[in-house]
Amino acid sequence: MAQIKLSNLRHSYLSKPESDEDYALKKIDLTWEDGGAYALLGPSGCGKSTLLNIISGLLVPSEGKILFDDQDVTALPPAKRNIAQVFQFPVIYDTMTVYDNLAFPLRNRGRDEETVKERVTAIAEMLEVTDMLTTRASNLSPDNKQKISMGRGLVRQDVNVVMFDEPLTVIDPHLKWKLRSKLKELHQRVKATMIYVTHDQTEALTFADQVVVMQDGEIVQIGTPVELFERPAHTFVGHFIGSPGMNVLPCDVKDGGAFFAGERVGLEGPLEDVTNGSAEIGIRPEFVSVSGNGTGLAAHVRKVADIGRHKVVEAIANNSRIHAILEGDAPNAGDQVNLEFKQSQTRLYKDGWLASTPGEGVQ
């Protein structure tokens, strides 16, 4: 396995790109550490496949370098990069047995049959497919075919990185959670560098130790699932992660504090200089409390959704929609209420980027 470094990468599909808009990848500097479990998360069109294809060698970047353990591989074709890939749809040979499918990548590299048997047995056991080893692949369900496809990606121990590109697309929803946690467990046992590409936050947060969030050809944050939830570096991350996502409210900044609907809102700590940008307050629904006691921001309740574990209240204050997640009692649609934001979780953003720092709290 290897450390993978992307240095000053840019990519445009146009022959003569002129502005930033012409680049599918704007500027990427990123190191994937050896043995890490990473997710590459972002909406459709943000550049995930472009980045993956650059790592695998299917695409040569317009600018920049790719280094595997400090060796420049930018000009190397895919076959020379020693990478395993698992795609959206199973890539297996229908006429072969499960055993022969799992053995294929090893035999292809000239491994002796004893090594093949050892690895295939170990991987089959990890994936819980031992009882299928003699089954012809054509007789497998789509889920099991994809499991075998994953096994083929994991069977070689000498690859630089295993890349998964939306691997659960074909899996039945009720089996998805099972395979998601299986993959996490596999990473802990196999200890390979793994990159898991998805637009699904649950898949990314379950699998990865570090999640790389992309938007519009740029990396907006790299962090643990907890970091992304607790301190989104950009309002996009706040929106994209969480259900519902972070509330983002327009505000005025004056006298060193933030004002929403004419009311001063307590923030987590000191502010960066926000004089030349548009400012917004970010607060997750989990940290909004709702009461009718006259203290806090006046709002009216538009909707309440009971989703089992908790209730999601949608309230309107000063023409802005604010969500609150409540564990116990909740108001009813149409009620007049007061909202309070937990100060240590209330952040300020300037032009989308985090502009407050944790500290004493700012009133």
Ligand SMILES: Nc1ncnc2c1ncn2[C@@H]1O[C@H](COP(=O)(O)OP(=O)(O)OP(=O)(O)O)[C@@H](O)[C@H]1O
């Ligand atoms: N072969 C291509 N030629 C021209 N433009 C392309 C090509 N492939 C992708 N793009 C553009 O590059 C941008 C990034 O696309 P990319 O496929 O990398 O995103 P993605 O995040 O993988 O999306 P998805 O999840 O839908 O695959 C998009 O604007 C897309 O239209």
